[in-house]
Amino acid sequence: NAGVMQNPRHLVRRRGQEARLRCSPMKGHSHVYWYRQLPEEGLKFMVYLQKENIIDESGMPKERFSAEFPKEGPSILRIQQVVRGDSAAYFCASSPPPQQGVTEAFFGQGTRLTVV
Amino acid sequence: AQSVTQLGSHVSVSEGALVLLRCNYSSSVPPYLFWYVQYPNQGLQLLLKYTTGATLVKGINGFEAEFKKSETSFHLTKPSAHMSDAAEYFCAVSYGSGNTGKLIFGQGTTLQVKP
Numbered sequence: 001n002a003g004v005m006q007n008p009r010h011l012v013r014r015r016g017q018e019a020r021l022r023c024s025p026m027k028g029h030s031h032v033y034w035y036r037q038l039p040e041e042g043l044k045f046m047v048y049l050q051k052e053n054i055i056d057e058s059g060m061p062k063e064r065f066s067a068e069f070p071k072e073g074p075s076i077l078r079i080q081q082v083v084r085g086d087s088a089a090y091f092c093a094s095s096p097p098p099q100q101g102v103t104e105a106f107f108g109q110g111t112r113l114t115v116v
Numbered sequence: 117a118q119s120v121t122q123l124g125s126h127v128s129v130s131e132g133a134l135v136l137l138r139c140n141y142s143s144s145v146p147p148y149l150f151w152y153v154q155y156p157n158q159g160l161q162l163l164l165k166y167t168t169g170a171t172l173v174k175g176i177n178g179f180e181a182e183f184k185k186s187e188t189s190f191h192l193t194k195p196s197a198h199m200s201d202a203a204e205y206f207c208a209v210s211y212g213s214g215n216t217g218k219l220i221f222g223q224g225t226t227l228q229v230k231p
Contacts, residue, residue, distance in 0.1 A: 105217035
């Protein structure tokens with residue numbers, strides 16, 4: 001069972017370009033979470049999605065950032081018109097549907113975005 | 117509101133010495149607590165978690181943590197440090213029951229192990 005797969009691992013974008021980050025959850029996992037880790041900081045929650053639904057986007061910046069998790073295919077975090085401050089590591093995690101008991105989220109290896 | 121505080125952004129120990137990484141939390145509801153480890157340029161790996169039941173939790177690589185409700189703490193310990201333990205460690209708390217993918221993380225503690 002492959003783990004959470006993120007690609008690309010490294011992404012370089014010029015200011016003003018768009019960045020697309022992909023996350024394929026573990027098999028059987030229908031919940032996806034995106035986190036951002038700025039240099040020298042901990043991870044900050046951005047958004048929580050289930051298939052075709054955004055459940056909680058309380059951590060998403062109001063502008064330029066969007067996320068989706070279509071019925072087929074990976075979850076996508078899109079950053080439009082990137083700025084230098086968007087440079088960070090973006091992590092995706094997935095978990096199975098909540099059932100009785102406590103589920104656990106598994107993290108991918110992250111995409112390191114550098115804006116030049 | 118829930119929050120997590122890790123005391124000490126950098127901890128240095130000698131190989132074979134006790135490792136103690138401190139974590140305090142605040143939560144208005146019973147918390148689920150986690151410790152993750154991150155190696156350079158890697159993702160996060162779960163070391164251990166506390167949900168309910170026994171307050172002393174054992175994890176991978178010889179680590180353990182004790183949930184102390186009266187002290188709102190969840191400190192991570194290992195009796196004898198190994199060079200391979202050098203990494204960054206994050207304490208995290210879950211917002212609610214069941215689904216534990218939405219986490220609040222502490223700022224992280226970098227563990228250095230000296231030969």
